[in-house]
Amino acid sequence: MSGPETRSAKESPLVKVAWGLIFFLAGVAIFGPWLSPYDPNLGDFQKLLLGPSGDHWLGTDNLGRDTLTRLVVGTRVAAIAGLEATAIAIAVGVPIGITVGYLGGMIDRLVMRVVDAVAAIPALVFAIAIIAAIGTGLIPAMLAVGLAFSASVARLARGLALTERERLYVDGARVVGVGRSGLLLRHILPNIGGPLVVIATTVFAHAIVIEASLSFLGLGVQIPDASWGSMLTNAQRVHREHPFQSVPPGAAIFITVLAINIVGDSLLRRRKGESFDHPAGHLEPVVAAPKDDRANDADARDAHATGASNRVLTVRSLSVTYPETTAVLSADFHVDEGEVVALVGESGSGKTSAVMAVAALLTPPADVRAAELSLDIVGGEISLLDMDRREQRRWRSHLGVVFQEPAASLNPLQTVGRQMANALKRVGYRSRREISARTIELLTAVGLPRPDEVARLRPDQISGGMAQRVVIAQALASEPRLLIADEPTTALDVTIQAEIITLLKQLGERRGLAVLLVTHDLGVAAELADRTLVMYQGRVVETAPMAGLVTAPQHPYASELLLSVPRNVGGIKIEPMIDRSAALAVPTVGCVYAPRCEHALPECREREPELRAVRSHGVACIRAEDLELPAITAGADGLEPGGSQ
Amino acid sequence: MTRTVLIRVVSLIPLVILASFITFSLLQLTETDPAIVRLGDDATEEAYEAFREQIGVNDPFIVQYGRWLGNAATGDLGESWNGPNQVSKLLKERLSVTFSLAFGGLFVAATIGTVFGIAAGVRAGRATDTVITAAASSGQALPNFWVGILLVAFVALPYDVFPATAYTGPTESVKDWLISITLPSIALGTAAAAAIARQTRAAFVRVLHEPYIRTALSVGLSRRSILYRTALRNASIPVVTSAATLFGTLLGGAVVVEAVFAYPGLGSLVLEAIQNGDLPIVLGFVFVAAVGVALVQLTLDITYTIIDPRTRVA
Ligand code: SF4
Numbered sequence: 001m002s003g004p005e006t007r008s009a010k011e012s013p014l015v016k017v018a019w020g021l022i023f024f025l026a027g028v029a030i031f032g033p034w035l036s037p038y039d040p041n042l043g044d045f046q047k048l049l050l051g052p053s054g055d056h057w058l059g060t061d062n063l064g065r066d067t068l069t070r071l072v073v074g075t076r077v078a079a080i081a082g083l084e085a086t087a088i089a090i091a092v093g094v095p096i097g098i099t100v101g102y103l104g105g106m107i108d109r110l111v112m113r114v115v116d117a118v119a120a121i122p123a124l125v126f127a128i129a130i131i132a133a134i135g136t137g138l139i140p141a142m143l144a145v146g147l148a149f150s151a152s153v154a155r156l157a158r159g160l161a162l163t164e165r166e167r168l169y170v171d172g173a174r175v176v177g178v179g180r181s182g183l184l185l186r187h188i189l190p191n192i193g194g195p196l197v198v199i200a201t202t203v204f205a206h207a208i209v210i211e212a213s214l215s216f217l218g219l220g221v222q223i224p225d226a227s228w229g230s231m232l233t234n235a236q237r238v239h240r241e242h243p244f245q246s247v248p249p250g251a252a253i254f255i256t257v258l259a260i261n262i263v264g265d266s267l268l269r270r271r272k273g274e275s276f277d278h279p280a281g282h283l284e285p286v287v288a289a290p291k292d293d294r295a296n297d298a299d300a301r302d303a304h305a306t307g308a309s310n311r312v313l314t315v316r317s318l319s320v321t322y323p324e325t326t327a328v329l330s331a332d333f334h335v336d337e338g339e340v341v342a343l344v345g346e347s348g349s350g351k352t353s354a355v356m357a358v359a360a361l362l363t364p365p366a367d368v369r370a371a372e373l374s375l376d377i378v379g380g381e382i383s384l385l386d387m388d389r390r391e392q393r394r395w396r397s398h399l400g401v402v403f404q405e406p407a408a409s410l411n412p413l414q415t416v417g418r419q420m421a422n423a424l425k426r427v428g429y430r431s432r433r434e435i436s437a438r439t440i441e442l443l444t445a446v447g448l449p450r451p452d453e454v455a456r457l458r459p460d461q462i463s464g465g466m467a468q469r470v471v472i473a474q475a476l477a478s479e480p481r482l483l484i485a486d487e488p489t490t491a492l493d494v495t496i497q498a499e500i501i502t503l504l505k506q507l508g509e510r511r512g513l514a515v516l517l518v519t520h521d522l523g524v525a526a527e528l529a530d531r532t533l534v535m536y537q538g539r540v541v542e543t544a545p546m547a548g549l550v551t552a553p554q555h556p557y558a559s560e561l562l563l564s565v566p567r568n569v570g571g572i573k574i575e576p577m578i579d580r581s582a583a584l585a586v587p588t589v590g591c592v593y594a595p596r597c598e599h600a601l602p603e604c605r606e607r608e609p610e611l612r613a614v615r616s617h618g619v620a621c622i623r624a625e626d627l628e629l630p631a632i633t634a635g636a637d638g639l640e641p642g643g644s645q
Numbered sequence: 646m647t648r649t650v651l652i653r654v655v656s657l658i659p660l661v662i663l664a665s666f667i668t669f670s671l672l673q674l675t676e677t678d679p680a681i682v683r684l685g686d687d688a689t690e691e692a693y694e695a696f697r698e699q700i701g702v703n704d705p706f707i708v709q710y711g712r713w714l715g716n717a718a719t720g721d722l723g724e725s726w727n728g729p730n731q732v733s734k735l736l737k738e739r740l741s742v743t744f745s746l747a748f749g750g751l752f753v754a755a756t757i758g759t760v761f762g763i764a765a766g767v768r769a770g771r772a773t774d775t776v777i778t779a780a781a782s783s784g785q786a787l788p789n790f791w792v793g794i795l796l797v798a799f800v801a802l803p804y805d806v807f808p809a810t811a812y813t814g815p816t817e818s819v820k821d822w823l824i825s826i827t828l829p830s831i832a833l834g835t836a837a838a839a840a841i842a843r844q845t846r847a848a849f850v851r852v853l854h855e856p857y858i859r860t861a862l863s864v865g866l867s868r869r870s871i872l873y874r875t876a877l878r879n880a881s882i883p884v885v886t887s888a889a890t891l892f893g894t895l896l897g898g899a900v901v902v903e904a905v906f907a908y909p910g911l912g913s914l915v916l917e918a919i920q921n922g923d924l925p926i927v928l929g930f931v932f933v934a935a936v937g938v939a940l941v942q943l944t945l946d947i948t949y950t951i952i953d954p955r956t957r958v959a
Contacts, residue, residue: 254791478865
């Protein structure tokens with residue numbers, strides 16, 4: 001039910017500043033040492049430990065050397081350190097990772113054990129060991145850091161190579177005759193760039209800190225040469241009297257690392273594409289706002305008055321919009337007690353957005369507006385509009401929701417029983433006996449054999465079909481009047497699908513539940529629904545009793561949808577031939593279906609047709625009266641669930 | 646459960662052995678002659694040779710390593726080249742300092758990091774979150790030893806509460822020990838706390854986007870219960886998983902931070918050993934660090950199987 005991806009294309013100003021800083025520091029590292037007026041290693045003994053002044057912007061150190069000049073030289077050292085370590089980590093890690101990932105088998109396992117072992121030694125400790133073996137100095141120190149980090153680079157490269165290998169295997173590209181190594185390079189290298197840049201920034205930042213640490217310990221850059229670390233060693237000697245001495249070099253490390261981290265984070269965010277602009281996720285759903293819709297108010301009151309007295313849900317002029325798209329536009333529907341209403345349409349038609357808006361479960365940046373969104377409950381009518389979050393909980397307690405992905409809809413860490421108990425406690429069950437008795441009752445009601453055993457299992461220990469039954473049982477915990485089922489069978493095997501459909505049907509009949517069903521599968525709708533709303537591009541284009549829709553669709557899209565369901569006619573399976581590949585732009589004026597409609601006339605593109613009564617259907621097509629649309633002659637029974645798509 | 650723990654123990658042993666083998670091999674690159682380290686420049690060639698023979702460096706590499714590993718299994722890490730001292734004994738004297746700091750740092754990092762991480766996570770997208778996230782991003786860039794230097798210069802020296810250089814062992818006085826490791830632990834833990842806070846927050850946000858949170862909301866669970874039961878436990882998994890690596894970083898950092906405070910830990914021992922070319926000490930040091938990380942890893946693995954029952958071996 002994800003809304004359209006809203007990725008902030010613009011970088012935040014902070015990231016720009018960080019980039020600017022990195023370029024500046026790079027400039028300092030390259031040109032700085034030539035530009036500074038002082039010799040970094042030559043002190044003036046007349047000027048020891050001066051504070052900042054016009055001559056010495058950051059003062060002088062304990063040997064009278066200019067702090068800024070040494071800082072600038074230190075920048076070059078840090079840059080060299082970072083580059084060397086990163087280059088080594090990549091040069092060593094990438095070939096190893098790709099090779100073993102691609103070869104697999106024994107070699108892979110063996111090499112990865114070594115990589116794990118290297119990773120088990122802290123990078124700094126590993127660096128100290130290498131320095132002990134080959135000597136102190138900037139170059140050996142960074143060789144050490146590079147090798148230490150090559151382990152994590154190798155892991156990354158291996159992971160990518162493995163994925164790529166799987167893919168190639170599936171594509172059968174290996175049989176085309178391209179040599180293994182050729183494949184390796186051609187397919188893996190382009191994909192590894194992105195992740196590699198991200199990891200490179202991490203290595204770079206770590207290398208700078210470790211270089212400073214090692215130089216501080218006297219294992220890296222050697223005295224009298226300047227490095228941020230060795231400057232801190234000097235500063236520490238006098239920090240009782242001159243605490244300021246330790247500020248500039250430390251601040252230099254801090255700022256540099258911070259800038260690299262910020263850039264690294266932004267690269268990571270861009271790569272992963274998970275911007276999480278609304279970090280509270282499902283926790284803070286949007287509040288539906290009232291829509292000023294006086295024009296329709298009169299009709300609406302009529303409709304409501306003439307409507308059945310057992311009305312459960314009334315939705316009038318519901319719109320759901322996202323910053324760049326309209327998911328639902330002015331949809332009207334209602335569900336009566338014991339009635340099953342299906343919303344059908346292809347993916348992206350807005351059907352899920354519509355029902356999730358009713359369930360008050362849509363998350364920002366969705367914007368929900370409606371003229372009316374109300375539930376008739378025992379003791380009156382409640383309206384979702386403008387409800388605050390606390391009241392929304394009450395609203396939700398009157399409806400149960402069943403989701404598309406049963407396995408993902410359950411908390412992976414809790415047993416079924418615990419999750420049932422949580423739901424039951426919420427609706428007033430207190431004692432443990434009551435709770436477990438009710439749990440067993442509900443699990444039995446959704447057709448789970450041995451409910452007591454199921455209650456002790458975790459979601460990963462039960463099948464998808466069972467998980468969906470558990471989700472349904474949870475939804476029934478509050479004894480709702482309305483059950484919303486969003487593609488309840490899509491993620492399940494065909495045989496399981498039929499069982500779940502039967503279950504929903506039984507629940508509707510036995511408990512007098514009103515059911516609002518969303519499905520792309522007309523077969524499922526035909527099995528379950530009394531009434532159907534066909535949605536296309538956020539609009540309800542036809543509404544009719546299920547049987548009427550199947551035998552005599554009035555809207556060209558409804559007809560197309562019907563014909564797209566594979567079905568058995570006299571034992572022969574007829575596969576639909578519909579080209580959905582063409583990505584059609586939604587027109588801003590006129591009928592939204594016009595670009596795909598065989599019957600479109602010039603008038604169709606002028607203004608948007610409204611839903612109106614035609615042969616007792618509601619149809620949004622100007623040509624409804626004069627079109628003879630093909631239907632399924634066999635009637636609703638000719639449709640089978642699970643067939644389409 | 647016991648089985649799960651056993652399997653983890655068994656899988657960590659080869660890792661530690663392999664780590665020691667890699668280090669042992671690396672140290673073979675050295676050009677340092679142990680005989681000169683021990684006997685100085687002016688001994689006779691016979692004396693040198695006799696010493697080399699005695700400590701076994703003339704044996705084939707694999708024999709040397711086998712002997713070292715065999716002894717290491719019994720807790721004997723060989724003899725220092727520089728003097729007739731047992732490496733295990735030298736390390737043991739210093740171990741407490743470095744590990745005190747590393748664990749102190751981990752404690753600071755874990756408490757501060759999770760508290761702020763959770764605070765940001767539960768208020769994700771609001772002002773608290775923004776402030777904490779910004780502070781954590783900056784904090785992560787603070788080099789631990791610089792924080793240490795600043796703490797010494799601006800806290801320990803001006804005020805007479807924390808010692809700037811005197812380490813007290815836990816066996817002497819627990820109170821003084823705690824006081825003496827406070828500042829170094831803060832120095833070490835700051836960046837790590839920032840890392841944990843960010844990780845916790847990120848894990849929270851990821852969990853809040855999971856479908857089961859929506860289900861919890863739809864069955865009417867309260868915000869509190871969703872945040873502190875469902876989300877917290879699920880979010881803690883990635884954080885716990887990565888804490889062992891963090892401990893490794895802290896252990897490395899402890900070596901540097903103890904130098905700032907001039908504490909007599911493994912760092913100063915190893916620095917001296919490097920100056921003297923006393924490689925058995927370096928090898929012992931790496932080994933001890935790897936074992937330390939592996940033990941922490943084991944503890945976390947066990948914690949992890951408690952949090953996430955899916956990882957238990959049936
Ligand atoms: S209004 Fe025109 S374009 Fe739209 S469905 Fe009817 S015939 Fe087709």
